Amino acid sequence: MPTDHIEPITPHDPKMSYVHGVSPTPLLGETIGAALHRAAASAGARLALISRHQNIRLTYAELDAEVSRVAAGLLALGLSRGDRIGIWSPNNAEWLLTQYAAARAGIILVTLNPAYRVSELEYALNLSGCAAIVLARTFKTSDYEAMLRGLVPNLTDPEGRVESARLPHLKRAILIGDDEVSGFLPFAAIARAATAESEAALAAVAPTLQFDDPINIQFTSGTTGFPKGATLTHHNILNNGFFVGEAIRLGPDDRVCAPVPLYHCFGMVMANLACLTHCATVVYPSAGFDPLAVLETVAAERCTALYGVPTMFIAELDHPDFARFDLSSLRTGIMAGSPCPIAVMRRVMERMNMREITIAYGMTETSPVSFQSATDDPVEKRVATVGRIQPHLEVKIIDGEGRIVPRGTPGELCTRGYSVMLGYWNDAEKTAEAIDAAGWMHTGDLATIDADGYGAIVGRIKDLVIRGGENIYPREIEEFLYRHPKVQSAQVVGLPDPKYGEELCAWIRLNDGESATEEEIREFCRGQIAHQKIPRYIRFVDDFPMTVTGKIQKFIIRERMIADLGLASHDDDAAHGR
CATH class of the missing domain: 3.40.50.980 (Rossmann fold)
Incomplete structure (x- = not known):
């Protein structure tokens, strides 16, 4: 064949859901101890830690x-x-x-x-x-x-x-x-x-x-079966902390208010190690999460960044004393740990001065962050996606048979690169189930990648609701319910149904002082979302069952509703045909 007819080779098909993080910044090739020595040598007089509730400054x-x-x-x-x-x-x-x-x-x-x-x-x-x-x-x-x-x-x-x-x-x-x-x-x-x-x-x-030595064992939440110990190296977590800090433009003059638990990657990696690798100051406002202590700390210590899961930001915004605190020092931060409602993201940007706040997505087994938005991303991208792939990582979205799906098509998100754990401690069988022979970590999360490479999480595989043979993603319905002026937050799950296989149930928490009826919520949905996506069951609640890190435990919502309604239960695998 004549050479002028040969098609040029492209790095990958831009129509398919595969992205990789290209960066001129190399990975850090050192241990955590060496990184601390280096920070002390270059920024010894700068504050590394403020533990406000202990009155400790180092x-x-x-x-x-x-x-x-x-x-x-x-x-x-x-x-x-x-x-x-x-x-x-x-x-x-x-x-x-x-x-x-x-x-x-x-x-x-x-x-x-x-x-x-x-x-x-x-x-x-x-x-x-x-x-x-x-x-x-x-x-x-x-x-x-x-x-x-x-x-x-x-x-x-x-x-x-x-x-x-x-x-x-x-x-x-x-x-x-x-x-x-x-x-x-x-x-x-x-x-x-x-x-x-x-x-x-x-x-x-x-x-x-x-x-590459193992240096940390972090236990998964263990919502089904016993927790597994994700085994992470210096290389895993030090680099992930560094690139998380890069994404929010951390520097030695920054102070990161970290009310998130240290036992979780959000605290010990995204806060502690991000600050270490940028000679910034990590600030602990209290032993456990206290929205008033967070507001007081940001104002008193002039913090420039604030971390939290969505429920933490909601508690801070809705605190009765919110208006009396000067939060003008804030510019950035991270909302992560669970799906971030678009309405909450907008409130944080507007009312907390966090114009450069980012969204991050990841999991313990990937140290944790794979996707993160940039501080200069368009607002609509920052409020509706989890950003783009982090440097030096790969992500693909696959269907049930392991094939990469086209851009915009939901499928399971898989991650490969420096961030993937060594494995589950003393559990070769579970490790093999999670990390395939090609080194891909199968996350269990349902996601899409758009034409510009931005990721969006549409749910968990186990949370996917199949009603009458149609796939329904609870996240889509939750985001719609957030638009109702009386709704503070919503969680949607699938319940067993003899006719359709599953039916939708929404737990709704209203804004303080508001009241609503089930019919009012359904009427709000009619004509706006497809009829099969309108929840059959609606409950108004004061709070949601959640882990200490602020993750909603949907399986508990589902179990309680099955018991309350006297429904015939079956396990997720049967319900989803897997």
Whole structure:
């Protein structure tokens, strides 16, 4: 064939749902401990941390020095590279110190959900084989000390040494604070335990650490079955934090208010590590989420960025004292963690001065962010999509047979690249189910990619409602219900139905002081959305069941409605023909 008839080769078919993040900025090739040393060397006098509820302020030089003391102390207590240390606590300075000290010593940090009860704690500690645990004494209604004593009745050693048949791997229990409590080593004593020998051991281990070493185990929410431990490396989370910070244009003069839980990637990666890699200041307003504390902190500390899930921003906007706080220092931030209602996004941009706020999408298993909007994206793109692919990552959208679908067509989102976890800790079978032979992480999320490369999440595969053979995406209906002037938030699920297979149910939370009827909501829908998308069941509620990170637990909504209505239940796989 003559060469003038040969079609030019393109990198990929722009009509298909495949995108990859091209960037002139290379990936960071260092460990978390090395990144902290570098920040202290270049920005030692700048504030690294403000823990407002503890009245603690640390510069990068102070943080780096204290992290080294704690890391040496952990080695002196008998921990060594590759051991696991659990942290079970709300947000505080000790959490950050533990995160960075473990990384510096090559110890794997196991982040434990502050909402765990005894059986969940036992499961997580044993699955990960934690040799030590750092815990708060109490938080809200949780008595962590009492729960651990329930698993270790003979917890009496003043140095926190542990011997337990139920927790055979656990050797040390460390209580946050400086109080002497029988059976626990005070957190403040870790640094004091450091010796010349352990400091030498720390200096010796540093050059042996590799950025591909596992450094963090994060447990999935476990909405079905037992939680799985996503195993992440320095490379995974340090780079993801860096590129998240790049997307919101973080710099040394920025202060990021982070009311999101540190045990989750949103806090420990997108806040802590994004600030570390940009020598910015991370600010903890309170131990747990408190909308008033957030508003007070932003105003008092002149924070330039604010993070949160949609329910957090709603609580801040609707706080009765909202108007008295000066939020003019804000310019950017991140809304993520669950689907972000367009109406809420617009309110945040207009009323909180966050004109450069971004949306981020990801999952624990991908460190977490895959898509993020840019601060200069058109407003309509920032409020209606999750942005574009992050640098150095690939995403494809596939159908039920694994084929890439055309642009704009819903399908399962799969991610590949530096951010994908090593696997689930000690669970090769579940790892193989999640990560295929080509290295793609199958997220279980339904998404689309438009002609410009912007992603949109339309739901979860397990949340997809099939009514009379037609696929219905609850997210679409939720976004429509948000347009009703009385509706603050809405959640839509599918319920079993003998005629159609499934029917739609909407839980609706109204704005304060408002009232509405089911018929009023249906009338609002008529003529605006297809009749099959109008919810058959409507309930007005004061709140939604959710995880500590603010994710709505739709499976609980579904279970409650099935029980209340006396419907015949069947599992999701049967309901969805899978």
